[in-house]
Amino acid sequence: MNILVVDDEINIRKTLSICLETEGYRVVAVSNFEDALSEASRESFGIAFVDLRLGAADGLDLIPDLLATTPWIRIIVITAYATVESAVEAMKRGATDYLPKPFTPAQVKLAVRKALDMLALEQKIVSLKEDLGRSRPETDFSSSSLAMNRAVELARSAAPSDATLLLRGETGTGKSVLAKAIHSWSSRAARPFSVLSCPSLSPELLESELFGHVKGAFTGAVRDNPGRISACNGGTIFLDEIGDLPLSLQPKLLRFVQDKEYERVGDYVTRHADVRILAATSMDLEESVRQGRFREDLYYRLNVIQIEIPPLRERPDDAIALAEHLLLFFGRACHRSVSGFTDEVLHLFRSYRWPGNVRELRNVVERAVILCRGKRIGGEDLPDNLRPSQNPTVQIGDPVSLEQIEEAHIRRILAGTRSLQEAADILGIDQATLWRRRKQYGI
Numbered sequence: 285m286n287i288l289v290v291d292d293e294i295n296i297r298k299t300l301s302i303c304l305e306t307e308g309y310r311v312v313a314v315s316n317f318e319d320a321l322s323e324a325s326r327e328s329f330g331i332a333f334v335d336l337r338l339g340a341a342d343g344l345d346l347i348p349d350l351l352a353t354t355p356w357i358r359i360i361v362i363t364a365y366a367t368v369e370s371a372v373e374a375m376k377r378g379a380t381d382y383l384p385k386p387f388t389p390a391q392v393k394l395a396v397r398k399a400l401d402m403l404a405l406e407q408k409i410v411s412l413k414e415d416l417g418r419s420r421p422e423t424d425f426s427s428s429s430l431a432m433n434r435a436v437e438l439a440r441s442a443a444p445s446d447a448t449l450l451l452r453g454e455t456g457t458g459k460s461v462l463a464k465a466i467h468s469w470s471s472r473a474a475r476p477f478s479v480l481s482c483p484s485l486s487p488e489l490l491e492s493e494l495f496g497h498v499k500g501a502f503t504g505a506v507r508d509n510p511g512r513i514s515a516c517n518g519g520t521i522f523l524d525e526i527g528d529l530p531l532s533l534q535p536k537l538l539r540f541v542q543d544k545e546y547e548r549v550g551d552y553v554t555r556h557a558d559v560r561i562l563a564a565t566s567m568d569l570e571e572s573v574r575q576g577r578f579r580e581d582l583y584y585r586l587n588v589i590q591i592e593i594p595p596l597r598e599r600p601d602d603a604i605a606l607a608e609h610l611l612l613f614f615g616r617a618c619h620r621s622v623s624g625f626t627d628e629v630l631h632l633f634r635s636y637r638w639p640g641n642v643r644e645l646r647n648v649v650e651r652a653v654i655l656c657r658g659k660r661i662g663g664e665d666l667p668d669n670l671r672p673s674q675n676p677t678v679q680i681g682d683p684v685s686l687e688q689i690e691e692a693h694i695r696r697i698l699a700g701t702r703s704l705q706e707a708a709d710i711l712g713i714d715q716a717t718l719w720r721r722r723k724q725y726g727i
């Protein structure tokens with residue numbers, strides 16, 4: 285945790301620095317308004333102690349400027365001229381606490397603790413909101429597959445280090461949930477975890493989302509954006525489908541991975557942030573390196589430890605165990621008392637290729653729970669593509685939308701091909717487009 289101290293009295297700067305550093309915080313102490321803003325634009329601070337009288341300047345004016353640069357910062361105002369009015373005004377402008385001079389080390393520590401508790405609570409609320417929004421079944425990593433157990437073991441052993449990890453596996457195998465678990469098993473667990481999906485944004489937006497931008501950097505940049513890296517200081521960023529990171533952005537990410545340094549778009553100030561990078565890919569990254577679409581030096585930096593999640597079709601017992609786990613969750617969520625699957629369904633689950641892996645299984649179980657009218661889920665509750673003997677309901681010329689034709693076609697091609705690259709080649713689209721279609725149709 286970095287703490288900024290802004291006070292024109294050298295003794296206060298020294299005392300506060302000593303007091304906070306003995307508690308293990310990194311402190312940057314400055315004497316004036318300009319230095320405070322310049323430090324805040326260079327580094328990410330969690331807390332700032334701001335004196336209300338900074339020579340001729342008014343510390344109150346610094347509060348909105350600091351918050352504009354670092355929206356999550358907790359500002360504790362300190363002054364020898366404590367009045368109710370100045371305290372109220374400071375709070376109105378966004379300060380979180382008020383410390384009258386002279387103060388004791390115990391008061392300082394208490395104020396910091398309060399600010400940190402509040403920060404932690406806010407982060408927890410954000411992550412709980414995300415979980416609620418997704419209403420996700422609990423992740424279940426138990427497996428009877430040797431390869432899957434090896435992957436989870438490796439993830440657990442590598443979690444406490446700061447090493448960059450590359451998670452590999454087909455779409456829907458659980459790379460994102462494993463990345464989140466790795467973060468929760470690391471010492472960064474109490475700090476933010478952020479996910480950025482590389483194919484989901486244009487190169488320009490991806491750069492500004494990740495590294496931030498300054499006001500006026502491009503059309504539409506109406507205010508400063510600190511970026512995910514800055515907001516995640518002390519935490520972890522998960523870069524999904526890293527193979528789709530545009531070539532133009534790769535040197536910037538490489539520099540950040542190596543030196544933890546970067547610049548916001550439209551800015552020349554070099555910033556530093558302590559963020560662990562986890563990356564994932566469902567592509568053949570080595571092929572992308574050979575074709576010059578992915579930098580070799582970045583590939584090696586990201587690939588310090590590689591964790592391979594096997595596809596679901598290679599672990600049929602897991603498909604059954606996960607299906608039962610998901611059935612419990614969706615049964616409860618949909619208020620249905622469905623007790624299990626018929627033997628026919630269990631057989632289909634074991635033999636099906638699961639091109640969309642756990643994501644597809646999850647969708648299949650959720651749909652079946654909603655449609656099921658009996659006690660157990662039967663073949664009639666499954667989508668047609670799981671029952672190869674059945675005639676597909678969607679055929680060219682049927683009165684259906686183009687989307688339905690597209691979905692059925694993609695499903696059939698995926699079921700008959702050995703790799704995503706092969707499927708993409710047959711469909712005549714690139715892997716990023718195929719990835720977006722699979723997300724769209726839940727395959």
Ligand SMILES: Nc1ncnc2c1ncn2[C@@H]1O[C@H](COP(=O)(O)OP(=O)(O)OP(=O)(O)O)[C@@H](O)[C@H]1O
Pocket residue numbers: 420421422423424425453454455456457458459460461462524566642643646
């Ligand atoms: N072990 C698991 N237990 C429970 N649910 C899981 C598990 N693994 C994956 N899922 C569920 O499957 C879905 C897909 O998982 P996830 O998004 O992590 O896959 P992914 O490999 O990152 O996919 P993509 O490459 O498309 O981003 C999610 O809904 C997730 O909750």
